[in-house]
Structure formats: structure tokens, C-alpha cells
Amino acid sequence: MGHTYEFARPALAVDVVVFGLDEEDLQVMLIQRDLPPFDGQWALPGGFVRVEETLDDAARRELVEETGLRDIYLEQLYTFGAVERDPRERVVTVAYYALVNLEGHDVRASTDARNAAWFPLSDLPELAFDHQEILEVAYERLRGKVRYQPIGFELLPDRFTLRQLQHLYEVILDRELDKRNFRKKVLAMEIVRETKDIEKDVAHRAARLYRFDKRTYDRLTRQGFNFEI
Amino acid sequence: MGHTYEFARPALAVDVVVFGLDEEDLQVMLIQRDLPPFDGQWALPGGFVRVEETLDDAARRELVEETGLRDIYLEQLYTFGAVERDPRERVVTVAYYALVNLEGHDVRASTDARNAAWFPLSDLPELAFDHQEILEVAYERLRGKVRYQPIGFELLPDRFTLRQLQHLYEVILDRELDKRNFRKKVLAMEIVRETKDIEKDVAHRAARLYRFDKRTYDRLTRQGFNFEI
């Protein structure tokens, strides 16, 4: 039993570039394939789109199935349609990128993710298909977007220090920022709000914890405010 | 004789939002459908992707077939995958936007474009499918992009006056700009180069014609220059 169409159709897939951040690096979630083609090689999580689900739904479903990650920030990136990008047959893939903070979501704890793992962006294995290219486009987009929209907060835990926030920008933009200027700018925007707590278990003076102020962010966004860092 | 697959597949289409500019308005190219669904209604040019062509190729092919426009600036926009966006069956569409100068490309002169026409963005007919939404996303993108990347030159003839260029920005950004500040900024960027000619057949002092300097633009782009207007 199959499905028959008058004209040949490309298969339609989704792939997701999941970025995470630890103390050191920007990381990417990859899964190890256990089927041909590219058996054993690392690849982006993803899979075929079902006829009764939206593209976003397909991306979220595949993420849960393959990595255990759910309820994370997800945005459509670009659609890749080179004719020979899959050796089996014509497959067009809608690529997404996702941001997740490593503290909140433990991949190893998820059920069916034996072969999912984080890799630092600076030291990636060879990837299947054109996933290297997709990843580069995603990183490019993340860099471009973070400069004028504070999406980076998705990479941090709920409460964070300004040092962590600065580190995030430094890792994504790949350059050092001046501490005083950075704090001036971020605090002037009023999109982070001081909490009454400070960080714990650090071997030096503890820093104040801040929280992302989504309410103010939404208001400023409606006013066309420029969040450039 | 048909094509049979194990799982049901969404159909894959491309649609193109073609922007053009005249002395007054930003315009959009639409075609009048002559088949159900939405028979007789206006829609974006587009059609189904063939298995042996890339997405870009499909978009260009449909543009030529339906509007006669060829060799124009084209960029992928977003992929729309709502489940019920086509009443016949599941169709996912990769949307593109294109920029074209109205002087160089006469639509009426093209062969098979009896039912293609320009409409001012401010006075559009009701559109088929979710094309209204696609168009809004495209306009949003154009506005966002033109502010920090000089793609707008595609909307102008080869040689243009600074007045025309300013008009272009005013129409796209939907606000008035100061003539002196605008000229200062554009000339400082050195992405337009003075020609030795001036415009003709105008009932007042003729303005100098300029040309877009792609070479300098490419060099500045590589240096990460910010083209914000």
C-alpha cells in the first residue's frame, strides 16, 4: 500500500541546529546515525515531515524523539533544496535553529537519546549530508541576530549574572567586550531586572543574579527599539 | 502512470513576491488565476517544484513562465507549511522575494503574461491562499533588510539620481528622510559613483546620474561595514 501522485515529488524533511552554551563554548547537539546513508556519522537531528503536521511541529517532534529536548526556542532558518544533497533521492529540508540552556535540559536524562551529544562549535566531527553548510548558515544567522535582538537569553538559565550574559555575547560574536561598556548598555536597555539573590558556591565575590525582563522587552520591541550590542 | 511512495508526501511549491518601484509607490506583481481553486482571484506567481530542479531554479522558471521576468534579484524568504493553506491537499511553499526596476522590464511585452499586472502595495486586491500573509512577511523583510544592506538598488534603473534613491528609501521605510543627511550618508559610503551625465527631459534643473558601485560594495561587505541608513 502506497501513495501515488501524478508527478514525482521531492521528499520534505526538517533539520534542527540546536545551540547550547556552557562555561566555555558554544555547543551544537548532534546525533549519530544508525542507518545508511552516512551510517555511523554525526548529523543534525531531523526527519521527514508528515502530511498532517506543520513544519514547526515536525521540527519539535523530531527534537523530542531524537534528543529529548522539548519546549525550547525554535526558529525557521532556511530551506535547502540542492538536487543531490541526499544520495538516496531528492530531499528538500527546512532547517531550523534552536537555543537551549545547558543547565535546564539534561540530554542524557532523556529516554531515547543514547546517541545524542553536544559538540563544541570549534571542534565538530565530519557531518552527514550538507549539514556542515546548514550549521554554518545557522551560526551566521545567530551571530547576525543576537546583535540586534536579545534572543541569546534562551541560552542562559532563568537567573544569570551579567558576567554570564557578557560571556554569551563574547562567545557568539567571537570577540571580547569591555565589561563596563557592556553593563552600561545592557542596564540602560532595562531588559534585565535585578533579583535580590546572588550566585552561590563560587570561590570569589559572588555576583548579583539578574532575570530577563520579557515584559519590558516586548514593550520596547513594539516601539521599534534598537537592541544593538 | 504515476509515482508511488511508501508515505504520503506534501506537495512542494514556490511562490514569489516581486517588488517593483515607480515614481509613486512600491508595487507588487500579481497574476490572475484561471483555474480552481480561487479561480479568477489574484495570487503570487509560483508553482510546483520539479524533482530535478533546485528551489531557486523553480522560482526563476515560474517567474519567466508566468510574468516574463528574468534575470532579476531573487532571495529566499520563508517556508510556509500550515496544514490547511491549500484547500486541495497539503502544499508546503517556499516563498521568495524579488526586486526589479520597472523601467528595464516591461511585463506587457512578455509573451505569456496576459494576466500578470502590477498593483501598488497600498491598494491590493484580495489574494488567494495565504498569499496576503506571505506578502506581509516579504514586505517586513524588505523593510528590515534595506536598512542595513543596499539591496534597494535592484529596484532602480542602472543609472539614477540621488533623488530617486532617496525616494526608494522613503517608500520602503515609509517615512521621510532629510535630503542633506541622506546625501551625506550615501556619498560617504562610496557605494554610488557619479557618472558624467545628467538626467534628461525634466522640466527643471536636471540632476546628476549615479551608478551603484558594486565593486566597492563587495569590498566593504567583506570588511563587515555597516550600511545602515
Place this chain on the structure above:
DNA sequence: TGACTTAGTGTCTATACGACACTATTATAG
């Protein structure tokens, strides 16, 4: 209690942006 580590803070200078108005040139109408 001293040494180490990071938190947290302010000033000054250079540059960029935006507000603002007049003269120059050409075509055309009377």
C-alpha cells in the same frame, strides 16, 4: 590575615546623527 579572584563602578574624548535654510540651475509660460 594576606593573597587571590571576580564584582562593580565613572569619566572623557571622538565620532555620528539629526535638525535646520539658503543659493544655483534649468525649463517653461507669459
Place this chain on the structure above:
DNA sequence: CTATAATAGTGTCGTATAGACACTAAGTCA
């Protein structure tokens, strides 16, 4: 041929913003 109308083309100044720059405060740990 002269007046009028229309747009071309040009510079200054005040203000806001960005970036360079260095020290004190607080807490941990040996």
C-alpha cells in the same frame, strides 16, 4: 526675454552615543 516655478545641491552646529580606559570592593581560601 524675463519672470516664475521647480528641483538640485550644499554646511554647520548641538547633542547623543560609542569606545577607551583603571581602580576599589567583597568574598574565598590557604
